[in-house]
Amino acid sequence: xxxxxxxxxxxxxxxxxxxxxxxxxxxxxxxxxxxxxxxxxxxxxxxxxxxxxxxxxxxxxxxxxxxxxxxxxxxxxxxxxxxxxxxxxxxxxxxxxxxxxxxxxxxxxxxxxxxxxxxxxxxxxxxxxxxxxxxxxxxxxxxxxxxxxxxxxxxxxxxxxxxxxxxxxxxxxxxxxxxxxxxxxxxxxxxxxxxxxxxxxxxxxxxxxxxxxxxxxxxxxxxxxxxxxxxxxxxxxxxxxxxxxxxxxxxxxxxxxxxxxxxxxxxxxxxxxxxxxxxxxxxxxxxxxxxxxxxxxxxxxxxxxxxxxxxxxxxxxxxxxxxxxxxxxxxxxx
Amino acid sequence: xxxxxxxxxxxxxxxxxxxxxxxxxxxxxxxxxxxxxxxxxxxxxxxxxxxxxxxxxxxxxxxxxxxxxxxxxxxxxxxxxxxxxxxxxxxxxxxxxxxxxxxxxxxxxxxxxxxxxxxxxxxxxxxxxxxxxxxxxxxxxxxxxxxxxxxxxxxxxxxxxxxxxxxxxxxxxxxxxxxxxxxxxxxxxxxxxxxxxxxxxxxxxxxxxxx
Numbered sequence: 448x449x450x451x452x453x454x455x456x457x458x459x460x461x462x463x464x465x466x467x468x469x470x471x472x473x474x475x476x477x478x479x480x481x482x483x484x485x486x487x488x489x490x491x492x493x494x495x496x497x498x499x500x501x502x503x504x505x506x507x508x509x510x511x512x513x514x515x516x517x518x519x520x521x522x523x524x525x526x527x528x529x530x531x532x533x534x535x536x537x538x539x540x541x542x543x544x545x546x547x548x549x550x551x552x553x554x555x556x557x558x559x560x561x562x563x564x565x566x567x568x569x570x571x572x573x574x575x576x577x578x579x580x581x582x583x584x585x586x587x588x589x590x591x592x593x594x595x596x597x598x599x600x601x602x603x604x605x606x607x608x609x610x611x612x613x614x615x616x617x618x619x620x621x622x623x624x625x626x627x628x629x630x631x632x633x634x635x636x637x638x639x640x641x642x643x644x645x646x647x648x649x650x651x652x653x654x655x656x657x658x659x660x661x662x663x664x665x666x667x668x669x670x671x672x673x674x675x676x677x678x679x680x681x682x683x684x685x686x687x688x689x690x691x692x693x694x695x696x697x698x699x700x701x702x703x704x705x706x707x708x709x710x711x712x713x714x715x716x717x718x719x720x721x722x723x724x725x726x727x728x729x730x731x732x733x734x735x736x737x738x739x740x741x742x743x744x745x746x747x748x749x750x751x752x753x754x755x756x757x758x759x760x761x762x763x764x765x766x767x768x769x770x771x772x773x774x775x776x777x778x779x780x781x
Numbered sequence: 782x783x784x785x786x787x788x789x790x791x792x793x794x795x796x797x798x799x800x801x802x803x804x805x806x807x808x809x810x811x812x813x814x815x816x817x818x819x820x821x822x823x824x825x826x827x828x829x830x831x832x833x834x835x836x837x838x839x840x841x842x843x844x845x846x847x848x849x850x851x852x853x854x855x856x857x858x859x860x861x862x863x864x865x866x867x868x869x870x871x872x873x874x875x876x877x878x879x880x881x882x883x884x885x886x887x888x889x890x891x892x893x894x895x896x897x898x899x900x901x902x903x904x905x906x907x908x909x910x911x912x913x914x915x916x917x918x919x920x921x922x923x924x925x926x927x928x929x930x931x932x933x934x935x936x937x938x939x940x941x942x943x944x945x946x947x948x949x950x951x952x953x954x955x956x957x958x959x960x961x962x963x964x965x966x967x968x969x970x971x972x973x974x975x976x977x978x979x980x981x982x983x984x985x986x987x988x989x990x991x992x
Contacts, residue, residue, distance in 0.1 A: 450873075450881065457872040457908065691868040694829055695924075696857025697885050773829040 451705030455712065462713070465677045469713050472670035473721040473752055476663055477745050481725050483659035484744055485737030486602075490655070491646035493546055493598040493605045498554045499526070502645050503629040503637035510640050510648030513544075513601075516625045517637065525633045526552050527626040529613045532603065534584040541574050541581075543567070544600040547613035547626075554630055555607065556596045562611045564593035568604030570734075571595075586620035601649050602737075663748060667755050675759030678710055682763040686770060694772035703764050707757065714756045718749035782932055782964050787825060787835035795821055796832065797987030803932070808958035808965040810975045812992075813984035819968050820936075822984065826966060827860055827934050828852040839931055857886050861925025861963075863935040863954070867917040869909040875920050876905040879927045890927050899923045899953065915946030922953050926961065933957055935967040939974055951977045 455462045488495075494512070503525065508515035512530040529547040534540050545565075548555045556566065567575070575581060575592055582589050590608070598605030610626075617624050629635060640648070647653050682689070692702055722745050732738040787799035795818040803809055813819050824830040825837070828844055836843045839859060844852060856862075869878055879892035896905060899919045909917055918938060925933055935954055939947030951967070955977040958965040967978065975981045981992045 453877070454872045688868065688870065691862075691864065692870070693853075694827065694856065695862050695882065696853050696855075696860075697881070698853070701885060773824045 448704055448708040450701065451708035452712065454705065455709055461681070462709070465674070466713055466717060468673060468677075469670065469717040470720055472666060472673065473714070473717045473749065474724055476666045476670070476748050476752065477718075477721045477725040478728065479659055479662050479666070480744050480748050481728060481732075481738045481740055482736075483656060483663075484739040484741040486655050486659075487646075487652070488739045489599045489602045489737040490649045490652045491600065493544075493555075493600045494642060494646050494649075496555075496598075497528075497630070497642070499630040500642050501630065501632055502528075502640045502642065503633075503635045504627070504640060504645075506638045508638070510638075510644050511650065512627045512645065512648075515627045516623070517627065517629065518623060518625045522629065522633050522635055525629040525631045525635070526554055527610060528554075528628045528630050529610070529625075530600070530627040532601070533606075535581040535590070535606070536584050537575060537579060537581050539574055540584065541571065541604070543571070543604045543606045545606050545608060545613070545616075546598065546600070547608050547610050550609040550611065556598075558607060558609045560593055560609050560612065562609070562615055563589065563591055564608065564612065565590045566594045566596040566607040567592050568598045568606070569595050570604045571606075583616065583620075586616065588616045588619040590616075601651075667748070667751055670752060671755040671759045674710060674714070674756045675762055678706060678760060679763045679766070682706065682766050686766075689767060690770055690772045690774070693770060699768055699770075703767055706763060706767065707760050710756050710760050711753065714753045715749075718752060722746075722749060783836075783838045784826070785836045785838075787822075787832045787837075789818075789821055789825065789830075789832045789834075794987055796825075799835070799987075799989055801982075801989060803964040803966065805931075805962045805964055806958055807980070808955045808967065808978045810978035810981040811966060811968045811984055811989070812970065812972065812975070812981065817984045818987060819984055823934055823936055823966075823968055826932070827862060828856050857882070858888075858928050859931045861928070861930040861933040863918070863921050863925050863933070863938045865937040865940045867909070867921040869917060869920060869924070871909055874906045874908055875901055875912070878909075878920055878924050882924060882927050886928055888928050890929060892923075892927055895923050895927060896920070913946075914942050915949060918942060918946070918950045919953060922950065922957070926957055926963070929961075931964060933963050933965045935965070935969075937969055938967065939969060939971055944973070947971065947974060 504510065504515035505517050513532060526549060530544060532544045534542050548558060550558045577592050577594060579592050580589050596607055598607060689702055693699065725745060726740050729738055729740045782803045784799060784801040787796050789796040811819060825832050831845055837845055844855060873881060875896060876892055896902060901916060901919060904912060904916060938950050942950060951974045954965050954967055957963045982989045983992050
């Protein structure tokens with residue numbers, strides 16, 4: 448390994464080029480991961496943060512909270528959750544999704560609110576201020592902004608309120624009285640879903656994440672091909688030198704370890720720098736762009752990149768293994 | 782070291798019954814025209830090529846009966862190579878060139894002292910591209926000697942040097958035989974350098990003949 452690192456350190460020009468290329472590919476992967484995580488957050492953050500893993504929805508809802516209508520009274524031990532997209536109006540219109548839980552529930556944020564009061568996502572404060580009254584566009588029911596709490600669902604800000612407010616709103620809207628889901632473990636005649644299934648059922652979520660996963664997958668493969676090609680070419684360039692090393696008795700394993708260590712260090716270092724740049728990007732990307740730095744996901748894709756790149760060393764290692772020192776010396780021994 | 786009945790052919794026979802015995806402390810020069818088989822003979826002596834027939838004894842071992850890993854260990858520990866273009870590892874310093882061999886074989890010869898003996902004590906931390914041709918070839922000879930080998934093989938070691946530096950290198954090789962009791966075989970075209978050798982052989986028509 449020391450042999451490989453010394454070569455990298457003392458032949459910086461050769462290795463800096465491949466480092467920059469690797470960095471750009473890994474950076475593209477981590478930036479796309481940031482965008483994918485940002486969109487995932489934008490789509491399902493509020494659901495993800497609910498302190499429950501079981502959601503009971505009406506059978507025809509296909510896992511979509513906003514399609515589920517449950518008119519029965521909650522079974523003991525289950526907590527009702529109401530979810531509905533609304534358009535709020537003051538002087539301007541803002542689309543948001545209302546989430547409602549019982550005021551004494553610990554599944555969501557603390558809802559110490561009077562009837563009619565709501566907590567809003569910070570993005571609301573670009574249009575409104577705490578204390579403003581906003582009106583539901585269709586029912587005319589008026590909500591008062593009492594505070595702020597983070598929440599996003601289906602690319603819209605979330606407005607949290609209590610079941611009492613939800614009931615008052617439904618009364619004003621004049622429709623049937625219902626909730627969207629019952630939360631917690633228990634026997635019901637409804638369809639049960641896990642939290643992950645609920646998130647994946649948010650409209651557009653799977654298509655978005657699938658697209659990003661395909662892009663990341665291609666980038667991983669392309670990156671591995673580029674690295675493999677580079678180190679294969681470097682190995683071919685160095686064949687006479689490597690032949691001399693084999694001739695004087697250096698083990699193929701020692702020379703191979705040097706090569707693998709160079710790939711490993713290049714990709715790990717590039718991944719580290721790419722992760723740092725991605726993290727810094729969260730500070731400069733405009734808020735309008737959903738971008739999130741999830742360390743675990745960035746680490747996962749970096750680890751995959753390292754793994755695939757190491758697999759890519761098989762080709763140059765095979766060349767090295769088959770290298771006949773006598774052939775490499777060839778015409779030099781005349 | 783005893784080479785007996787070595788035959789080797791490509792499309793035509795190139796070595797036809799080579800016998801050669803080299804004693805400790807002996808420096809042998811081998812000359813011959815291009816294509817005479819010097820390269821093949823050196824590869825066979827260096828355990829890089831198996832001949833079609835014949836034996837090579839190093840001490841009491843017929844090396845051609847050994848497997849590749851055993852031959853590699855013999856190359857590492859018992860044979861030193863000096864090449865025409867030195868072939869030093871370009872990214873290792875002078876002292877690291879020797880340390881690489883030592884690390885591989887777990888030996889602990891005094892590399893610094895050896896290099897100092899070769900007049901390179903002040904160049905230990907230089908990379909090869911900062912050395913003169915003569916200095917590089919002296920490093921190559923030191924690298925070949927660091928594991929205290931039985932046999933030292935040199936392939937045109939003076940070809941890329943001027944006369945003075947070539948002469949210095951040949952004297953180092955002869956000294957390795959005479960002062961360190963090594964068996965040294967030098968292939969060269971430069972007959973001006975052969976007077977330092979104890980014996981000079983010519984390879985012609987697949988046979989070695991004494992000059």
